[in-house]
Each structure stands twice: as structure tokens, then as C-alpha cells.
Amino acid sequence: MPSRAPLREKASPAPVRNPVRNYDRRLSEILRCATEVFCDKGFAAASIRDISRASGSSLAGLYYYFKSKDHLLFLIQQEAFSSLIAGLEKKLTGVRDPELALRTFIANHLEHFVGNPKQAQVLSHESDTLKGPYQEEITALKRKYYRQCVSLVEQLKQTRQLRGLNSRLAVLSLFGMMNWIYTWYNPAVDGDWKGIADPMAAIFLNGVLGGANRIDK
Amino acid sequence: MPSRAPLREKASPAPVRNPVRNYDRRLSEILRCATEVFCDKGFAAASIRDISRASGSSLAGLYYYFKSKDHLLFLIQQEAFSSLIAGLEKKLTGVRDPELALRTFIANHLEHFVGNPKQAQVLSHESDTLKGPYQEEITALKRKYYRQCVSLVEQLKQTRQLRGLNSRLAVLSLFGMMNWIYTWYNPAVDGDWKGIADPMAAIFLNGVLGGANRIDK
DNA sequence: AGCGTTATGGAACGAACGTTCGTTAACAGC
DNA sequence: GCTGTTAACGAACGTTCGTTCCATAACGCT
Structure with a gap:
């Protein structure tokens, strides 16, 4: 007569010590697994069953943590954008010089994107996948982030008198340069984010400052 | 007693005059419709039924023109890449100056991408969707195109003695700058490709030539 | 008139999909 | 010891998916 308990290999029925913490921990675990699956197969081609397999949950069990597949992608993108913006505002406090601020912006963006390549891919590749209210909320975050960068460029434009520049x-x-990284970045070839951030910032800043302005300086 | 013939509203059973031409014409018509559908919904989320609806063919009738959904995407990407490369080689004949050659490269790329935005989106967004032999063939085209651009940058690097440049x-x-366009391009705001190609080429060329080199000139 | 080729469509196949239902343990507070 | 909440599961639902089978027109050629 075989024993029954040892057959359970899946996520065991929760030794719940701190109820709130457990929920959050499991949720972010699921988000991490789902990010990986969405990254590998793309949102539309990935199935909830793939995520169930990857996270060790049952199909039905997942729906305790999100309302729908769309909602799951929303949670991933929301968290990714929030941490991107939070990191930026922290690093940008007290920075007055527009050029330095733009270098900081680029460094923060690339640090996030190269440090979390799968999250970055889901952010970039699925940036237009959601529809309706979910998309609206993500778009609002995206617009806020975009506007912040435009503001920095316009400050640079003013202090350096770049009349012809299209901000x-x-x-x-x-954004194209930086977001496209997910299609080619290879740590073995390209090193970590520091080796990318500086040359890319150089291309961009030399690019917008132009040749002429360098002579004045 | 109702007549029967007028009820046929769908693609009528082919007044075949020139058999070869007819096949080619219908195929490119289907590719055009499929491009639109893939662009709007993404490859994975688009169904053959969507393409059947958009092209006016029946579900089974489509399979006369391609072997599978993957094969259909392959045909679209192959044609898009081929015309991109063909246009480039034509415009680049006789051009010796690396800077001018790079401006030509950028202009050709943007002319194609801004002129055929839906094709461009399918090329960019689904560039890693296929697997196996189809993907290999597309990757070969992509690599050829990439290498050509690298070669131009290395020529520029040599003639201008840009020692620190990472080609x-x-x-x-x-490529990031140019390919990302599909996420933001709006003809009402951004005009046609000429208004984008020049400033973007300026950012890139000033960017890689750097500030210092301009003073020498 | 008859035949092979070109081109098309209706109907169906099995598989996979997102989601829901009802149930069941484990634990916390009383 | 009882009860409500938290967290998980197996099984199934109805739908949609890519693809295939088979039939059938229209045409070019003999």
C-alpha cells in the first residue's frame, strides 16, 4: 500500500506564517516566471498553461493572483515601468546641468534594460499589446517618462542655443537606440550596462549638440 | 425562381487569361492583406480566418498560395527584405565617400520604412517570430544588410581616424533609431521620410564623428 | 467534346486555448 | 472545537485555432 503524502511534488499547500507577505512573495514569483515565458514565446503565443508549468502552479491556481491573461501582462508592465521611473527620480534629484541629467537618464534606462533583459523585452515588445483601460494606464506611465526626457532635451536646447533641434x-x-537593445544585447560580447551607456550617451549627445556647437565652447 | 450567378459576391472563379500572371498578382494581393492583418494584431494573435476575411478568399483557398502560417510570414519578410536590399544596392552604386554612403543607407532605409509602415512593422516586430529554416533564411538576409552597414561605418572610421568608435x-x-520608428511615426506630425531622414542622419553622423573631429575640418 | 491544370470553397478534424466551477486542505481567531 | 479566510487544485466548459479532405468550377489545349 503506497503512502500518499510524498507524491506531492508541486507547490505544497502553504505553510502560511505571515499571510500578507506570503501572497506578495508568491505573486512576484509568478510575475517573474510569467515574464520569462512572455519573453521567450511572446505574449500572444504564450499560454496560461506554459506559465502554470513554469511557475509550478496549477492552471486554476494562477487565477487567484490575476484576473485574466491581459491583467497579468498589465501587472508585469506596471511593475517594470514603476521601478524604472522610481530609479530615475532618485538619481535625478539635485542634478541641475541638462547634459549631466541626460547622461543620468540614459544610464538609468540602460541599467534597468541590460540588468533585467527579459523584463525589458516584455516592456518593449509588448508595449502595444494591451487594449482598453490596462493600456491606458500603461500609456500614462509611458507618456510621463517620455515627457521627462523631452523636458531635459529642451533644457539642453535652451542652454546651448540649439535652434534647429527637433526635440x-x-x-x-x-528611445529607439535604447529599447532596441533587447534584440541584440549579448553580455558575452557587449559587457554590462556601463560599457553600453557611455558610448550610447556619447552618440546621442554629440548627435544633438552637433559639430558647430563644439567649436563655440 | 432566383437566378444563381449574381449571388456570388466573393472572389469569382477566376477569368484566367494569363495563368502565370494571375497567380503572381493574387499572391501579392494576399501578401498585402496578410501584412495588414499581421501589423494590426501581431502574427501570433492573427488568425488565418482573419486573413481569409481580409483577402476575400476562403480558408482553404488560401493554402493554395502558402504551405502554412509560418510560410506566409516568411514570404512577407523575404519580399520586404529583398526590396530593401535591392533599393540600397541601386542607390549605392558609384558612391565612394563613406559619409555620403551612410546618408544614402539611412535615406534608403527610412524611405522604405516610412513609405511602407505596415511592412516595416511586420519586419521589425516579428523579426524573431519564425523558427527553423525560414528564420535562418531571413537571418541571412538580415546579416548581409547589417554587415553592409558595419562596413560603411568602418570605412568612415578609417578615413576620419576615429580610434575609439565601437562599430x-x-x-x-x-538600427534601433530607424526600426523603432514603427512605434511612433505619424505622418500628420512627422511628415514624410525626407523630414526624418536628414535629422536622424545628422544625429547619427555627428554622434559617431564626435565633437572633436569637426574642429579639424 | 474531352482532359489535365489552375484555382477555389464547404465542411470537418483534432488540438489547444482562456476561463470557471466546485472542492479541499491549512491556518487564524474565537 | 468551530468558523471564516487564504491558497490551491482537478476537471471541465465552450470557443477558436491551423490545417486537410474532397468536390467543383473555369480555363488551355488537343
Whole structure:
């Protein structure tokens, strides 16, 4: 007669000590697994069953932590954007010089993107996947972040008297450079984020400051 | 007693005059419709039924033109890449100056991407969707295109003696700028490709040439 | 008139999908 | 010891998916 208890290999039925902490910990564990699955297969091609497998939960058990597949992607993107913005505001306090501020902006962005490549890919690749209220909330975060960068470029434009500069195009080009990284970054070839942030900031800043302004200085 | 013929509203059973031409014409029509659907919903989320609806074919009728959904995406990407590369080689013949060649490269890329935004989005957004032999063939085209750009940057690096320049990072940053356009381009705001190509080429070329080199000139 | 090729469509297949239902342990507070 | 909450699960629902089978027109050629 076989014993029954040892057969359970899946997430065991919770030795709940601190109820609130346990929920949060398990949720972020699930978000981490789901991020990996979405990164590998893409949101639409990934199934809840894939995430169930990756996280060790049952199919039904997952729905205790999110309302729908869309809601799950929303939670991932919201957390990713929030930590990106939080890191930025912390590093930007007290920085007055626009050029230094832009270098800080770029460094923060790349630190996040190169340090969490899977999260970065889900942010970049699935940035237009959601629809309705979820998308609106993410778009609001994205717009806030975009505007902050435009503001820095406009400050630079004013202090350096760059009359011809198209701030919108400059900022969107910068975002292109940085967000595209998820398609090519290879730590063995490209090193960590510091080795990318400086040359990329150099290209962008030389790019918008232009040749002429260097002579004046 | 109702007549029967007028009830047929769908693609009528082919007044075949020139068999070869008809096949090609219908195929590119289907590719165009499929591009639109893939662009709007993403490859994985788009169904063959969506493409059937958009192209006016029946579900089964489509499979006369491609072997599988993956094959359909392959055909789209192959055609897009081929015309991109063909346009480039035509415009680049006889151009000796590396800077001018790079401006030409950028102009050709943006002309294609801004002129065919839906095709561009499918190329960029689904660049890693296929697997196996299809992906290998597309990757080969992509690598050829990438190498051509690297070669131009290295020529620039040599003639201008830019010792510190990381060609790989520079080219991938340029591709980032250009390919990211599909996420933000709005003809009403940004105008046609000419208004984007020049400022973006300026950012890139000033960026890699750096401030110092301009003083020498 | 008859035949092979080109081109198309209706109907169906099995598989996989997101989600829900009802149930069940484990624990906390009383 | 009882009760409500937390956390998890197996099984199933109805739907949609990519793909295939088979039939059938229209045409070019003989």
C-alpha cells in the first residue's frame, strides 16, 4: 500500500506564517516566471498553461493572483515601468546641468534594460499589446517618462542655443537606440550596462549638440 | 425562381487569361492583406480566418498560395527584405565617400520604412517570430544588410581616424533609431521620410564623428 | 467534346486555448 | 472545537485555432 503524502511534488499547500507577505512573495514569483515565458514565446503565443508549468502552479491556481491573461501582462508592465521611473527620480534629484541629467537618464534606462533583459523585452515588445483601460494606464506611465526626457532635451536646447533641434525626433531616436537593445544585447560580447551607456550617451549627445556647437565652447 | 450567378459576391472563379500572371498578382494581393492583418494584431494573435476575411478568399483557398502560417510570414519578410536590399544596392552604386554612403543607407532605409509602415512593422516586430529554416533564411538576409552597414561605418572610421568608435554598437544604435520608428511615426506630425531622414542622419553622423573631429575640418 | 491544370470553397478534424466551477486542505481567531 | 479566510487544485466548459479532405468550377489545349 503506497503512502500518499510524498507524491506531492508541486507547490505544497502553504505553510502560511505571515499571510500578507506570503501572497506578495508568491505573486512576484509568478510575475517573474510569467515574464520569462512572455519573453521567450511572446505574449500572444504564450499560454496560461506554459506559465502554470513554469511557475509550478496549477492552471486554476494562477487565477487567484490575476484576473485574466491581459491583467497579468498589465501587472508585469506596471511593475517594470514603476521601478524604472522610481530609479530615475532618485538619481535625478539635485542634478541641475541638462547634459549631466541626460547622461543620468540614459544610464538609468540602460541599467534597468541590460540588468533585467527579459523584463525589458516584455516592456518593449509588448508595449502595444494591451487594449482598453490596462493600456491606458500603461500609456500614462509611458507618456510621463517620455515627457521627462523631452523636458531635459529642451533644457539642453535652451542652454546651448540649439535652434534647429527637433526635440521629439531626438528623444524618440534615443528611445529607439535604447529599447532596441533587447534584440541584440549579448553580455558575452557587449559587457554590462556601463560599457553600453557611455558610448550610447556619447552618440546621442554629440548627435544633438552637433559639430558647430563644439567649436563655440 | 432566383437566378444563381449574381449571388456570388466573393472572389469569382477566376477569368484566367494569363495563368502565370494571375497567380503572381493574387499572391501579392494576399501578401498585402496578410501584412495588414499581421501589423494590426501581431502574427501570433492573427488568425488565418482573419486573413481569409481580409483577402476575400476562403480558408482553404488560401493554402493554395502558402504551405502554412509560418510560410506566409516568411514570404512577407523575404519580399520586404529583398526590396530593401535591392533599393540600397541601386542607390549605392558609384558612391565612394563613406559619409555620403551612410546618408544614402539611412535615406534608403527610412524611405522604405516610412513609405511602407505596415511592412516595416511586420519586419521589425516579428523579426524573431519564425523558427527553423525560414528564420535562418531571413537571418541571412538580415546579416548581409547589417554587415553592409558595419562596413560603411568602418570605412568612415578609417578615413576620419576615429580610434575609439565601437562599430557594432554604433550600427546597432542606428538600427534601433530607424526600426523603432514603427512605434511612433505619424505622418500628420512627422511628415514624410525626407523630414526624418536628414535629422536622424545628422544625429547619427555627428554622434559617431564626435565633437572633436569637426574642429579639424 | 474531352482532359489535365489552375484555382477555389464547404465542411470537418483534432488540438489547444482562456476561463470557471466546485472542492479541499491549512491556518487564524474565537 | 468551530468558523471564516487564504491558497490551491482537478476537471471541465465552450470557443477558436491551423490545417486537410474532397468536390467543383473555369480555363488551355488537343
